[in-house]
Amino acid sequence: MLPIAVHSVTKAYRDGEPVLSDVTLDVGAGEMFFLLGASGCGKTTMLRLIAGFLTPDAGSISFGDRDVTHEPAETRDIGMVFQNYALWPHLTVGENVVFGLDVRKVASVDKRRRVEEALALVELPGYGNRRISELSGGQQQRVALARAIIVRPQVLLLDEPLSNLDARLRVTMRSEIRRVCKASGLTAVYVTHDQSEALSTADRIALLHHGTVAQVGTPRDLYERPASRAVAEFVGEANLIPASVVDRTSVNSAFGTLASARIPERCPPGSTVTVCIRPERLRVVTGSNASANRIDGAIVSGSYLGGSGQWRVSVPAGKGLELMVSETCPQSRNPGDALSLAVPPDDVIVLAT
Amino acid sequence: MPMRGSMLGGVSLALVAAFLGVFLVAPLVIAVWAGLDARALTEVFANPVYRSGIVNALTIASVTTVIALALTVPLAWFGARHRFRGKGLAEALLLAPLILPPFVGALGVYQILGQYGVLNTLLESLGLYAVGRGPDWLGDHRFAVVCAVEALGLYPVLYLLLNAAFAKIDPSLLEASRGLGASRFTTFRRVVLPLVRPGLFGGAVIVFVWSFTELGTPLMLGYDRVTPVQVFAAMADIGSNRLPYALVVVMLAIAMALYALSRLLFARRYDALAAKGAGAGGMDSAAKRLSGWRAAAAWLPYLALCLLAMLPHLAVLLTGMSRDWYHTVLPHGFSLIHVNEALSNENVVPGIVNSVTYATAATVLGMIVGTFIAWTCVRWRPAGWQAFDIAAMVPLAVPGIIFAFGYIGLAYASPLLRSWLDPFRNPTALLIIAYAIRRLPHVVRAASAGLSQAPEVFEEAAASLGANRWTRLRRITLPLIAGSLAAGALMTFSFSMLEVSDSLILAQKREFWPITRVIYDLVNVLGSGPAIACAFAAWAMLFLTATLAAAAVFLGRNPSSLFRD
Numbered sequence: 028m029l030p031i032a033v034h035s036v037t038k039a040y041r042d043g044e045p046v047l048s049d050v051t052l053d054v055g056a057g058e059m060f061f062l063l064g065a066s067g068c069g070k071t072t073m074l075r076l077i078a079g080f081l082t083p084d085a086g087s088i089s090f091g092d093r094d095v096t097h098e099p100a101e102t103r104d105i106g107m108v109f110q111n112y113a114l115w116p117h118l119t120v121g122e123n124v125v126f127g128l129d130v131r132k133v134a135s136v137d138k139r140r141r142v143e144e145a146l147a148l149v150e151l152p153g154y155g156n157r158r159i160s161e162l163s164g165g166q167q168q169r170v171a172l173a174r175a176i177i178v179r180p181q182v183l184l185l186d187e188p189l190s191n192l193d194a195r196l197r198v199t200m201r202s203e204i205r206r207v208c209k210a211s212g213l214t215a216v217y218v219t220h221d222q223s224e225a226l227s228t229a230d231r232i233a234l235l236h237h238g239t240v241a242q243v244g245t246p247r248d249l250y251e252r253p254a255s256r257a258v259a260e261f262v263g264e265a266n267l268i269p270a271s272v273v274d275r276t277s278v279n280s281a282f283g284t285l286a287s288a289r290i291p292e293r294c295p296p297g298s299t300v301t302v303c304i305r306p307e308r309l310r311v312v313t314g315s316n317a318s319a320n321r322i323d324g325a326i327v328s329g330s331y332l333g334g335s336g337q338w339r340v341s342v343p344a345g346k347g348l349e350l351m352v353s354e355t356c357p358q359s360r361n362p363g364d365a366l367s368l369a370v371p372p373d374d375v376i377v378l379a380t
Numbered sequence: 381m382p383m384r385g386s387m388l389g390g391v392s393l394a395l396v397a398a399f400l401g402v403f404l405v406a407p408l409v410i411a412v413w414a415g416l417d418a419r420a421l422t423e424v425f426a427n428p429v430y431r432s433g434i435v436n437a438l439t440i441a442s443v444t445t446v447i448a449l450a451l452t453v454p455l456a457w458f459g460a461r462h463r464f465r466g467k468g469l470a471e472a473l474l475l476a477p478l479i480l481p482p483f484v485g486a487l488g489v490y491q492i493l494g495q496y497g498v499l500n501t502l503l504e505s506l507g508l509y510a511v512g513r514g515p516d517w518l519g520d521h522r523f524a525v526v527c528a529v530e531a532l533g534l535y536p537v538l539y540l541l542l543n544a545a546f547a548k549i550d551p552s553l554l555e556a557s558r559g560l561g562a563s564r565f566t567t568f569r570r571v572v573l574p575l576v577r578p579g580l581f582g583g584a585v586i587v588f589v590w591s592f593t594e595l596g597t598p599l600m601l602g603y604d605r606v607t608p609v610q611v612f613a614a615m616a617d618i619g620s621n622r623l624p625y626a627l628v629v630v631m632l633a634i635a636m637a638l639y640a641l642s643r644l645l646f647a648r649r650y651d652a653l654a655a656k657g658a659g660a661g662g663m664d665s666a667a668k669r670l671s672g673w674r675a676a677a678a679w680l681p682y683l684a685l686c687l688l689a690m691l692p693h694l695a696v697l698l699t700g701m702s703r704d705w706y707h708t709v710l711p712h713g714f715s716l717i718h719v720n721e722a723l724s725n726e727n728v729v730p731g732i733v734n735s736v737t738y739a740t741a742a743t744v745l746g747m748i749v750g751t752f753i754a755w756t757c758v759r760w761r762p763a764g765w766q767a768f769d770i771a772a773m774v775p776l777a778v779p780g781i782i783f784a785f786g787y788i789g790l791a792y793a794s795p796l797l798r799s800w801l802d803p804f805r806n807p808t809a810l811l812i813i814a815y816a817i818r819r820l821p822h823v824v825r826a827a828s829a830g831l832s833q834a835p836e837v838f839e840e841a842a843a844s845l846g847a848n849r850w851t852r853l854r855r856i857t858l859p860l861i862a863g864s865l866a867a868g869a870l871m872t873f874s875f876s877m878l879e880v881s882d883s884l885i886l887a888q889k890r891e892f893w894p895i896t897r898v899i900y901d902l903v904n905v906l907g908s909g910p911a912i913a914c915a916f917a918a919w920a921m922l923f924l925t926a927t928l929a930a931a932a933v934f935l936g937r938n939p940s941s942l943f944r945d
Contacts, residue, residue: 178846
């Protein structure tokens with residue numbers, strides 16, 4: 028269990044196009060740290076730099092006190108779970124899992140015991156003699172995890188480990204991975220493009236955007252206090268509305284003046300900003316009683332999702348702009364129905380960019 | 381990842397590039413350069429003998445291609461649409477000519493089609509001809525015989541390509557056509573044929589170029605008014621005459637034009653359809669199951685074609701093991717007299733030793749160069765790796781006879797090279813290199829296939845667990861690609877053992893003759909010469925079959941998969 032420090036790392040492709048520019052990250056010992064971002068944001072490159080498959084053009088990476096920047100993967104004492112698992116097809120489950128112990132020249136009595144323990148930990152006891160091709164996707168995923176953790180690595184790296192599984196299995200496996208990591212006390216770096224995976228499983232998340240760190244924080248930080256438009260857009264659903272700052276408590280948007288308790292210090296009156304309102308923060312109001320930040324509109328289309336209703340609402344004042352509204356315990360509503368909405372000033376998040 | 385930018389990698393790259401430059405590119409450039417002689421080229425087109433040689437070669441190629449298409453298209457389509465017990469075996473039998481050199485088969489043709497051969501005896505006994513009055517097949521119909529023998533030797537190439545192309549068709553495309561009211565025939569013509577056109581055309585071009593430049597068959601059947609044989613005959617005064625080179629240039633130009641045409645016509649889809657392997661749910665899932673007498677009947681066309689194709693080789697086998705075979709359907713009694721004579725012939729044992737030596741050395745050389753090229757193209761990909769990829773495939777397109785000529789030109793290009801390579805003094809080095817270069821495409825393909833089945837991430841997974849480069853190679857990469865490497869090595873070895881063009885042209889001195897050159901010589905010996913040649917060829921074929929069977933057992937797969945790329 029070691030902390031990882033990535034300091035000012037820069038990496039460019041062979042053609043010179045930058046993949047990562049000046050990335051600094053601090054992963055705590057025993058932390059489950061996520062690298063989240065759209066494809067091409069540099070998250071996999073970051074993971075491969077930490078693994079040692081790539082060397083940064085500038086900057087440094089250290090595990091605890093040890094600078095590993097120029098060490099190859101094989102001496103870094105890591106465990107890695109690959110996107111397609113990379114289980115060796117010519118070896119059995121047991122032979123795959125034991126490989127790291129073979130390399131470390133562990134005594135054969137210990138080896139057998141530890142393989143059984145590792146397979147039990149991922150809930151595949153007695154699978155040692157199976158061939159890889161006999162396993163389902165979920166089972167292969169577990170074998171890959173067992174193979175990575177059996178060596179008791181200082182750092183566990185996971186590269187989109189669930190992307191090849193179906194939706195239901197993904198949900199089960201992500202809590203499994205968290206359970207196993209926490210049980211073994213591993214420092215884990217987990218790459219994904221699936222924000223719900225990150226929000227539900229991470230201790231902290233770094234959101235990467237175009238090769239830079241857009242924000243680092245807990246899942247709640249990223250969702251409720253996005254630092255930029257890019258973060259708000261990528262994490263969860265958001266209504267993003269162009270606006271300009273009027274004073275410390277209000278902005279002028281396409282929907283008229285909105286009161287906001289969330290205007291950053293660095294946005295002076297007159298500056299152009301983006302207003303972010305989460306769909307579930309828009310409340311449906313009835314009657315004509317005046318409430319703060321009232322928006323009147325009509326339903327364009329909607330979908331009923333059981334626990335909630337998702338409505339697209341066009342707002343006449345907004346000149347064609349539409350709002351996404353998520354209503355819990357939804358009423359029966361049809362396109363064309365008038366709908367009045369209100370949003371508390373606390374939930375009107377103003378973003379500088 | 382490994383070796384990138386390292387000294388060892390750079391030096392190896394330079395060495396292999398130099399090897400390909402000298403022994404693959406230079407021979408072609410030299411052959412073409414020597415042939416681009418205005419006087420020699422003028423003579424090729426002015427002299428009616430050479431002109432008719434080219435016309436004959438083109439006609440042979442056209443007829444051969446048409447016969448091969450007629451044999452394979454219906455059978456491959458039938459095979460794609462039906463399943464029956466033992467279909468795998470039936471299809472494997474069909475590929476037998478791949479390991480039976482047409483050069484050897486031509487020996488058996490004499491036995492079958494001679495004036496007093498098997499066919500005429502059969503026709504006489506049926507009362508169709510008076511005794512001794514049967515048609516002179518080889519005399520009057522030599523041209524047709526050459527075409528038939530070549531078609532029977534080459535159809536497997538087409539069959540393999542068509543088989544792969546048909547298997548990849550999504551059966552729902554046929555159902556869609558039938559559902560819209562099209563008949564089976566219309567569906568085949570309007571849906572299936574357009575889908576397999578790249579494979580069909582690509583295969584046909586291969587068969588065409590191959591038969592256009594084939595030396596062994598017409599030479600053995602005594603058909604000499606055809607360009608490859610004329611080139612071979614003109615070897616005698618190669619030092620003073622540019623003419624053979626000019627003929628080679630004309631052949632190369634025609635072959636290249638055809639390849640260019642097929643690339644041009646199917647540039648987009650060719651690569652996609654040439655990719656290996658049927659996806660899940662391909663044609664096989666919709667094949668109709670045949671059982672009982674239908675399954676037995678389904679075997680018939682496979683057996684018939686296979687038997688027809690193997691008939692000359694069977695005749696070779698029987699001739700080699702019979703005491704006498706003249707004017708009868710089957711030989712008079714069996715004996716090992718010719719087999720023994722073959723073994724005691726002064727050229728036979730040295731021939732075997734020579735061939736084994738050349739083939740072994742060529743295999744080692746080919747494996748080293750081919751695996752390195754595959755690794756460079758699949759894994760390393762330094763700047764300009766594409767040149768390697770293209771160069772490694774050149775021998776597939778360039779006929780053997782053209783390369784052989786290039787090597788002669790190369791040996792004479794400078795005094796230094798001549799002192800090392802002069803085939804008239806000692807052709808060993810040149811033959812080894814020629815055999816290795818000839819099979820380079822197969823080695824590269826086999827090794828590339830192995831490497832792409834062992835993606836780099838497998839090595840990375842091992843590295844992440846602490847395995848160093850050597851452990852990764854030994855425990856992960858080598859076990860994964862061993863099968864492919866073995867297949868490449870066995871193909872190089874077995875084909876080198878019975879290689880024709882380079883062997884006939886480069887091995888000029890008796891003491892260096894390989895098996896094929898000895899057979900060619902024996903045939904021309906009066907008396908029991910041809911029978912001894914047959915006995916010897918029978919040995920060679922048995923040896924080849926045993927090697928390939930061993931390969932199949934060793935690899936645990938169907939032997940025909942050795943020939944698929």
